[in-house]
Amino acid sequence: GEDVEQSLFLSVREGDSSVINCTYTDSSSTYLYWYKQEPGAGLQLLTYIFSNMDMKQDQRLTVLLNKKDKHLSLRIADTQTGDSAIYFCVQGGSQGNLIFGKGTKLSVKP
Amino acid sequence: NAGVTQTPKFRVLKTGQSMTLLCAQDMNHEYMYWYRQDPGMGLRLIHYSVGEGTTAKGEVPDGYNVSRLKKQNFLLGLESAAPSQTSVYFCASSYDRRGYTFGSGTRLTVV
Numbered sequence: 001g002e003d004v005e006q007s008l009f010l011s012v013r014e015g016d017s018s019v020i021n022c023t024y025t026d027s028s029s030t031y032l033y034w035y036k037q038e039p040g041a042g043l044q045l046l047t048y049i050f051s052n053m054d055m056k057q058d059q060r061l062t063v064l065l066n067k068k069d070k071h072l073s074l075r076i077a078d079t080q081t082g083d084s085a086i087y088f089c090v091q092g093g094s095q096g097n098l099i100f101g102k103g104t105k106l107s108v109k110p
Numbered sequence: 111n112a113g114v115t116q117t118p119k120f121r122v123l124k125t126g127q128s129m130t131l132l133c134a135q136d137m138n139h140e141y142m143y144w145y146r147q148d149p150g151m152g153l154r155l156i157h158y159s160v161g162e163g164t165t166a167k168g169e170v171p172d173g174y175n176v177s178r179l180k181k182q183n184f185l186l187g188l189e190s191a192a193p194s195q196t197s198v199y200f201c202a203s204s205y206d207r208r209g210y211t212f213g214s215g216t217r218l219t220v221v
Contacts, residue, residue, distance in 0.1 A: 004152070008150075030208070031208055041214070042200065042212050042213065042214040042215050043153075043200065043212045045209075045210070048208075088152055088153075090152075092207070092208075093155075095155070095158065095166070095168070096141055096158070096160065096204070096207040097143055097155045097158055097168060098143075098153070098155075098202075098210060100145075100152025100153045100154070101152050102150060102151055102152050103150075103151075103152055
């Protein structure tokens with residue numbers, strides 16, 4: 001079935017890099033996404049990567065895709081306290097929907 | 111340009127009561143989705159629609175019904191609310207099933 005797995009917690013110090021990893025099951029997904037959710041808020045699309053790409057960089061964000069291992073990662077450079085949130089790894093599902101991981105809670109310590 | 115609007119934002123129901131959540135989008139999107147989010151979980155798909163007049167079941171459809179009578183609106187109904195339906199409900203729409211716009215959520219508590 002379609003599933004997305006990611007670690008539940010990550011704690012870093014302000015200024016360090018954060019790396020959030022996930023694995024997914026459906027190799028036919030065309031797009032893979034990273035969404036951010038702040039406490040009590042909705043979902044914000046951070047970035048996405050097309051399945052025929054290996055890497056995408058967008059300012060402080062770097063997405064790496066290893067299609068062979070079905071592994072996706074999100075690197076946040078120079079992590080700030082404002083980056084504290086839950087980050088969801090998401091794959092496109094066969095029904096045109098989105099399959100969400102359980103989310104990684106990123107805590108940034110000053 | 112409001113994007114995706116969900117109403118209401120908060121609601122408390124008693125077990126057995128019914129209610130309808132409204133999702134409205136003004137982007138002329140064909141695809142619309144209802145998800146629920148429970149603590150420590152990602153979003154799970156309840157029902158979705160690929161166009162006006164169509165609906166389909168998602169991963170967790172039991173206890174819910176939906177209707178898409180107008181292209182811009184996607185309604186989620188709870189006929190007889192249960193405590194297990196306490197959750198945050200998110201609506202999303204998409205033009206091409208690549209980019210998705212989410213509403214701000216409806217926090218529902220069933221007591």
